Amino acid sequence: MVSSWMSTSRCPWCSQLAQDPKLKDGYNAMGFSQGGQFLRAVAQRCPSPPMKTLISVGGQQQGVYGLPRCPGESSHICDWIRKKLNSGAYTDTVQKHLVQAQYWHDPLNDDLYKKHSLFLADVNQERVVNETYKKNLQLLDKFVMVKFLQDSVVDPVDTEWFGFLKTGQAKETETLQESVLYREDRLGLAAMEAAGKLDFLATEGDHLQFTDEWFNAKLVPYLR
Secondary structure, three states, X not given: OOOHHHHOOOOOHHHHHHOOHHHOOOEEEEEEOOHHHHHHHHHHHOOOOOEEEEEEEOOOOOOEOOOOOOOOOOHHHHHHHHHHHHHHOOOHXXXXXXXXXHHEOOHHHHHHHXXXXXXXXXXXXXXXXXXXXXXXXXXXXXXXXXEEOOOOOOOOHHHHHOOEEOOOOOOOEEOHHHOHHXXXXXXXXXXXXXXXXXXXXXXXXXXXXXXXXXXXXXXXXXXX
C-alpha cells in the first residue's frame, strides 16, 4: 500500500520530525533507490526541523519509464507490476495502491502524467509552482545525487541525476540542465547549482552496488 503522504502535500511525518528532540538542530538524510525521491519530498514538505544534507543514492528523481530488471524474489510480482503500469499507471486505483506508480513518468503521455500523477508530478512542480516547495528545497546545504553507471534496474539511468527522456518519445534523454524544470527553475535547482549546493557523483556498478571503501570516501564526508 502507498502511504497517503506520498500522494498528497500533507505529510504526517512533518509533525513526527518536529517533535523529535534529537533532530531539533537539523539532520542529514540519505535515501537509497526510491528513498531518494521520497526523502526529497520530506525536504520540500517538512522544513522544520531543517534537513541539512540530502543524499540520493540511485534515486529516481524524474521517475522511471520501464523496469528493465525488476528487483525482487518473485518474477510473477515483477510481471504484474509491469502489466499494471503499462496498462493504466495513472488510474486512481493504481496510483493509490502501487508504490512504483508514484514515480512512473510516461514521456509518451505527458498530459496524462501531469494530470494524474499523485506524487511525482506534485513534487516536481509539473502542474503549478508551489513556492513553498521551492523555498524549502533551497534550504538544503547540499543535495547530492549518485548515479550508477551500469545500472540495469533504473530506466532511464539519467533520472538518478534528475535527467530524463525528452517529452514525446522514449529514446533520447536530456540532462537536468536541459530540462524545462531547470531552465524555468521551477524547483530552485538552477539557483542551488549556482550556489554550489548540487553535487553529482557517479560510480561504476549496477544499482546500489558499491564498496564500503567508496561509501566511506565519497558519502560519509557529507554526513560530518
